[in-house]
Amino acid sequence: MKRLSLRAGVMLALAAIFMLGLTFFLVLYVSNANSWAMHAGNTHIYTNGEFTGGGDVLDRNGKVLATTKKNKRVFNSDTTIRLSTLHAVGDANGFISTGVQTAFRDKLSGYNLITGLFSSTSGFNDVTLTIDSNICAAAYQALGGYKGTVGLCNYKTGELLCMVSTPSYDVNSKSDLKRAKDGELEGVFMNRFLSATYAPGSTFKIVTAMAAIENFDDAYTRTYNCKGGGEIGGETVKCTGYHGDISLEQAFAVSCNSYFSQLAVDLGAKTMTEYAEKFGFNKKYDLDGISAKTSSFNVDKARKIELGWAGIGQYNDMQNPLQYLTSVTGIANGGTPIKPYLIKSVKNSWGFTLKSGSAKKGRRICSGDTAEKVAKLMDGAVRITYYKSSFPGLDVYGKTGTAEVDGKTPHAEFIGYCKDDDYPFAFVVVVEEGGSGNYLAKNVANQVLQAAKQSYQK
Numbered sequence: 269m270k271r272l273s274l275r276a277g278v279m280l281a282l283a284a285i286f287m288l289g290l291t292f293f294l295v296l297y298v299s300n301a302n303s304w305a306m307h308a309g310n311t312h313i314y315t316n317g318e319f320t321g322g323g324d325v326l327d328r329n330g331k332v333l334a335t336t337k338k339n340k341r342v343f344n345s346d347t348t349i350r351l352s353t354l355h356a357v358g359d360a361n362g363f364i365s366t367g368v369q370t371a372f373r374d375k376l377s378g379y380n381l382i383t384g385l386f387s388s389t390s391g392f393n394d395v396t397l398t399i400d401s402n403i404c405a406a407a408y409q410a411l412g413g414y415k416g417t418v419g420l421c422n423y424k425t426g427e428l429l430c431m432v433s434t435p436s437y438d439v440n441s442k443s444d445l446k447r448a449k450d451g452e453l454e455g456v457f458m459n460r461f462l463s464a465t466y467a468p469g470s471t472f473k474i475v476t477a478m479a480a481i482e483n484f485d486d487a488y489t490r491t492y493n494c495k496g497g498g499e500i501g502g503e504t505v506k507c508t509g510y511h512g513d514i515s516l517e518q519a520f521a522v523s524c525n526s527y528f529s530q531l532a533v534d535l536g537a538k539t540m541t542e543y544a545e546k547f548g549f550n551k552k553y554d555l556d557g558i559s560a561k562t563s564s565f566n567v568d569k570a571r572k573i574e575l576g577w578a579g580i581g582q583y584n585d586m587q588n589p590l591q592y593l594t595s596v597t598g599i600a601n602g603g604t605p606i607k608p609y610l611i612k613s614v615k616n617s618w619g620f621t622l623k624s625g626s627a628k629k630g631r632r633i634c635s636g637d638t639a640e641k642v643a644k645l646m647d648g649a650v651r652i653t654y655y656k657s658s659f660p661g662l663d664v665y666g667k668t669g670t671a672e673v674d675g676k677t678p679h680a681e682f683i684g685y686c687k688d689d690d691y692p693f694a695f696v697v698v699v700e701e702g703g704s705g706n707y708l709a710k711n712v713a714n715q716v717l718q719a720a721k722q723s724y725q726k
């Protein structure tokens with residue numbers, strides 16, 4: 269009896285070891301199989317280190333942006349389209365890690381956990397993106413050689429229609445690639461829309477206004493004094509104008525720094541942080557699973573004057589363009605943002621749809637009532653300062669920013685949306701060292717919006 273139980277014990281122990289080993293293998297397999305199959309040494313999908321084992325990457329209108337012909341990756345024949353869609357599509361070498369050809373190469377090659385790359389022997393998968401390459405080309409041209417980024421989405425459906433990052437390089441040009449690799453094109457392998465952060469400048473006044481509307485009963489009647497600047501604890505926050513006693517609506521429209529810096533100090537660090545976070549600062553964002561750089565708002569150790577600067581988008585505030593675009597859709601949609609997405613569909617070689625993108629709601633940023641009030645402020649800013657006529661045929665609500673960068677020409681920014689059921693576009697524009705937001709960034713926004721409008725009229 270005793271010997272029997274000893275044998276049973278040994279058998280049990282052996283079985284346990286076997287199960288442990290099997291579990292270990294399965295865990296390893298599930299978590300690593302993708303990268304094993306996608307390894308650059310896999311000649312099934314790579315040729316001389318270049319990704320060739322994938323189907324077509326198409327824009328929303330079916331235009332082929334990248335395809336494989338005779339074991340070579342071939343990109344769109346139009347140079348501007350290649351340059352403007354580079355960061356969305358990605359290159360064949362994998363330098364742009366956030367590009368579809370790298371981030372979604374498993375989807376393009378038809379890889380899955382059960383059959384591995386077997387299904388790809390009958391043909392690869394095609395990935396259709398939500399972007400419109402004509403709008404991207406317009407954005408690239410509008411940026412006119414400046415570094416920066418443009419993001420534009422349909423705030424009802426969440427489809428990202430335009431995602432452009434500059435500088436770019438031509439994947440068909442060996443000399444361009446050499447310049448890129450030699451570091452001549454600063455940050456060219458980075459998609460600024462996803463992986464950059466910028467000082468928000470005055471665009472942040474949206475957040476400070478939102479906090480005031482929800483926390484001060486007298487938000488619309490309280491005034492602060494602007495004498496070309498506002499005094500906080502014996503120090504001064506400079507303003508670009510001399511606005512005298514000024515209240516919320518006027519201060520937002522003329523972007524008075526004195527008003528909003530003093531307002532931020534009165535709201536306090538805790539409330540300012542709470543509202544910055546409602547607007548998406550310090551929160552994680554992703555585009556179809558591709559992580560974006562996290563924006564930041566941190567006034568924990570700020571002195572009063574620094575809290576004032578933080579309230580007008582300076583100090584150490586940093587916005588991420590994807591986060592900003594998402595939050596703008598929140599204002600356009602009565603407080604609840606929609607998450608922009610890039611993958612419209614994945615189809616196998618028989619035309620069967622394996623995956624299709626759809627609208628997903630994000631965290632509410634404010635009440636419907638507050639969203640309407642903030643929208644009214646953005647409407648007023650365009651009417652009074654940027655002019656509705658700057659955007660022919662479109663009713664644009666927005667806020668510009670001119671973000672100071674140490675010793676350089678400031679970055680020009682513009683965020684907003686079209687109040688129009690036929691053209692439900694939300695946008696974010698950053699022009700690095702572009703000077704005042706009410707000039708270059710505004711013009712870039714208009715050119716991109718006009719291209720989007722044209723595309724929707726077809």
Ligand SMILES: [Zn+2]
Binds near residue numbers: 508524525
């Ligand atoms: Zn002022």
